[in-house]
Amino acid sequence: MPSQKRKANGHVCECFKAHETKDECEKQALVNEREDCGAKHRAITAQVILYSETVEVLAGNEDKQTFIVHRDLLALHSAYFLDLFKDKGRGVDKQILISMKPSLFADFVSWVYFGEFLKVENDALEGAASVDDLWEWGRVFKAPAFQNFCMDDCRAYCKSSDTNPTKNPWPFINGIKQMYSTTPKESQLRKLAVNSLSYKNPLHKYRKGSAAWKEWKALLTGQDSQEAWINDLREDFSLEAGKDWKKIPPWDDQHRNDYMEKEIALEDRWDAQILARPIAAIKSAALAKTDVRSIIEWAHLQRGVKSEQE
Structure with missing residues (x-):
């Protein structure tokens, strides 16, 4: 039987998937790693909720909605909630108020339990359009693993623009505005946004003088704006424009680590929770x-x- 591990080009596939290049093997390894992390996430959830108390989280502003969530699970995934519970003491206050939009908090809770966004038919909660907001809430909640999950989702959309630019265009102006206006200076989400503009410069893509070109021109150049994030975008764009990406998109898996927040493995975070x-x-x-x-x-x-x- 012909070997499926060694290809004619000399590459040795360690995955037993008959990959022809090292890049294909690395992408498969990343897929395997994510699947393994997802399985560990769900397994730890199943064990923690067996003994954890629950708390009420009232999410929203005027129209608050109540979520019942396991306390130890929130503390395991979010340093914000861990610190909050330490300050309040166990059993002192089982009701927490947050200003986060209820549909966004539903996605966060789904990730806390299952390691995935909440899946609703026809995307009724409009979660697909809110990943930027979710990433920022991950920063507020001090949950870097959630931020990285959101970042991978953003990168997946960017990748889809390579194969279906009509359905999933990238970069598009409202997306760039959202990523810059909702996150702080030098955030990883802003980094992905400006790198995307560097790789696919809209001032080169659109015909000079066209409506789209004028819209991008007004956003990326001009006098100082009263909006700080616009000034930040213009400064970052001027520094990154013209960078040679060697035909490898900034959202490619080869650049993934450039956008990841430093996180501690979930099993190690559970160690720390237990050892308390x-x-x-x-x-x-x-x-x-x-x-x-x-x-x-x-x-x-x-x-x-x-x-x-x-």
Whole structure:
């Protein structure tokens, strides 16, 4: 049987997928990594919610909507909620107010539980148009893993513009405005936006003098604006315009790490959450098999011990 691991061009595929290039192997490895992370995310969720108390989160401004969420799960994924619960103390206040739009918080809660955005028929919640806002809320919530999930979603849309630019155009002016106006200076989302403009410069794409060219020209050049984000965009664009991307789009997986926030692996964050409790009591109850929570948490803490001994 012909080898499916070695191709005629000399590339050795370590994935056993008959990939012809190293780039294909790296993309497959990224897909595998994401699937593995998603499985770990859901497995940890299933264990944490067994013993966690719930809290009421009232999201919105005038028309607030109530969400019932497991307290320890929120604290596990968000340093903002972790700090909030530390300040309030367990059981002191089980109702939290946030100004986040309810439909956006629904997406965040869905990610907290399942590692995915909430899927509703026909995108009824308009989540696909709100990823920029979700990324920014991830920053507010001090949840870098959520920000990176949102960033990958943004990059996926950018990639789709390469194959279907009519349905999914990129960059488009309202998208750039949204990414700059909702996030702070030097944010990773702004970085992706300005790099996209550098790679596909709209002042070169559209015919000079056309309506689209004039709209982009007014946004990217001109006198100082009263809007700080516009001035930031113009400054960033002037620095990045003309960069040689060597035909590799800024949203390609080769550049992925350029836009990622530093995050701690979920299993390590759970370690820290567990170790906030008296470790001797957890071990004692786990070994005596008298407490389900302790058994689960001790098993997690010991996950690497057996393999090391073997």
